[in-house]
Amino acid sequence: MDQADVRQRAGASHDRTPSPTLAECFTRGWADSAQAAPALSGAAYAAERRARLSARFPGERIVVPAGGLKTRSNDFDYAFRPHSAFLHLTAEEGACAVPDSVLVLEPTGSGHEAAVFTRPRSPRGRGPDGTEFYRDRRYGEFWVGRRRTLAETSDALGLTVLPRDGLERALASPVPTRVVRGQDTLVDAVVPAAAKEESELLAFLAESRLVKDEWEVEQMRAAVDHTVAAFHDVADELPTAVRLARGERWIEGTFNRRARLEGYGLGFETIAAAGAHACVLHWTRNDGAVRDGELLLLDAGVETDTCYTGDVTRTLPIGGRFTDAQRRVYDLVHAAQTAAIATLRPGARFGDFHDAATRVIADGLDAWGLRPGGSGPHDRSLYGRYTVCGTGHMLGLDCHDCAGARSSAYLDGVLEPGHVLTVEPGLYFQPDDLTIPAFLRGIGVRIEDDFLITADGAVCLSSALPRAADEVEAWVIAARSGSSGRR
Secondary structure (H helix, E strand, O other): OOHHHHHHHHHOOOOOOOOHHHHHHOOOOOOOOOOOOOOOOOHHHHHHHHHHHHHHOOOOEEEEEOOOOOEEEOOEEOOOOOOHHHHHHHOOOHHHOOOOOEEEEEEEOOEEEEEEEEOOOOOOOOOOOOOHHHHOOOOOHHHHOOOOOHHHHHHHHOOEEEEHHHHHHHOOOOOOEEEOOOOOHHHHHHOOOOHHHHHHHHHHHHHOOOOOOHHHHHHHHHHHHHHHHHHHHHHHHHHHHHOOOOHHHHHHHHHHHHHHHHOOEEOOOOEEEEHHHHHOOOOOOOOOOOOOOOEEEEEEOEEOOOOOEOOEEEEEEOOOOOOHHHHHHHHHHHHHHHHHHOOOOOOOEOOHHHHHHHHHHHHHHHHOOOOOOOOOOOOHHHHHHHHOOOOOOEOOOOOOOOOOOOOOOOOOOEOOOOOEEEEOOEEEOOOOOOOOOHHHOOOEEEOEEEEEEEOOEEEEOOOOOOOOHHHHHHHHHHHHOOOOOOO
16 A cells, blocks of 8 residues: 555545446546647756756766655645755746656766656556546645646656656666755665765755856846735735734735735745734744834745745835834844945955944944943944844745855855845844833834846845835835825
C-alpha cells in the first residue's frame, strides 16, 4: 500500500471505493486532451544558469529537487511552492509546478545533460496507475487538476523530461553526486550524504542568484508593481478596517486578494500591524483593531507567477494625520532611509547603507536625549535596543534571497549591477520599555523600498508609493475620502 493510499484510507471520510462497474467505467470514453505548451519566457535564461552550474562542477552529478507536498491537516496539504534553486534553474511557474519533480544534471564528456524527472499525467486505463485519476487525492487529476504531459513539460522548460519512477535508477550509477538535501526523501535515501560537497553546492546556488539577469529584473519589476497596487488597495480600505473588531485581518485580506489576482500569491506572510503591534517585527497574527489616531505598519509582498517577490513596508497614519510623537519618529526613520539610499552604488560595501541608517538613527535619538546605556559615552551599538535587525537584504525568488551565500559574496561583499535589495530602517519603541518617555511607547515605524543596482547607481522599484510624511498623509487622506481615483 503506497503513502497516498494510506492517507486516503485514514483520512478521507467522504472518499468511497468505487464498485467494479464504476471502476471499469473510468477506463474508457476519454477524449484526447493534449495541449500546446509554448516555451516559458524564462527558459532560455534558465539554460544559461544551468550552463554556469555545469561549468562549476564538472564530472559530478547535480540533483536539485523541487520538494514535495506538506500536510496542513489530516488529508489537506499546503499550497505547493517549489524550492527556489529548482525554480531558478528551470524557470518553472508556480501554478504549473509538479510536486516531487527533480532536476538532474548528469555529467558527460563535455559538460552535463539536464533532465527533469516528474509525474506524467494521470492515466486513464487499466494499468498499474490507472486508478490514480479518480482515487489519489494528492495527485489524481480528478482531485487536483490537470498536469502537463511529459512532452508538454519538455516543450515548456526546454529540457528532457522523464517519468519520476525512473529517478532511482538514474541516481544508482556510481558518479560523484551533489544534492540539495532535505527536499526529497527518495533522493536523500539513495545518495549518500556529503556535507562539505553539499554545502559548496548550496553556496553556489545562492550566490548565482545575487546578480539578476534581464528576465529576472522584469520579474522583479512586476512583483513590485503588483505590491504597490496592493498597498493602494489597503489605503482605500482603511475606513472599512477601522469599523471592524479585527481590522488587521481586513487589511491582510485586502492585500492578499491582490496577490492572488496578479501573481501566484504572497512572497511571505503579510504583516498588518496596527498600534503597538507595529513594535513586533514579524507580526502576522493580524487579529487586532485598526484605530484612528494610531499607525498601521504594513510589510508585504506579492509573488509573481514565476515566484519572484516584492517586499515593501509603509507606516500609515490610520486617520490621515501623524500625531506629533508619531511624526517625530517617522521623520527620523525617513531621514535614516534617505541617508542609506544615498550610499547605493556599484562598488559600495553591502554594509554601507546599514551603517548610514544606523548613524542617523543613533545621532537623532541621542539628540532627543535618549541614551539606552545611560549618560556615559555615546555608543551607537546600544541603539539596537530600538532597532534590533539589519536595514535590508537581497530580494528575489526568496524575500530574504541568497541567504546561503558566503559572507564574502554577500554581507561582506560589494554591490554590483543586477543586485536587487531592500532598504528598511525602523524604530520600535516597545509599550513596556521604561528607557523611553511614555509618549513614545508603543510606536513602531518602518519604511522599506526595493532597489535595483545599475551601472549608474540605484533605481527605486517601489517609487510609486509616497515616502515622506507629508506625502503619506496626503495619500491616506485622499484614499479615505474616495478621491484617490482608484475605486
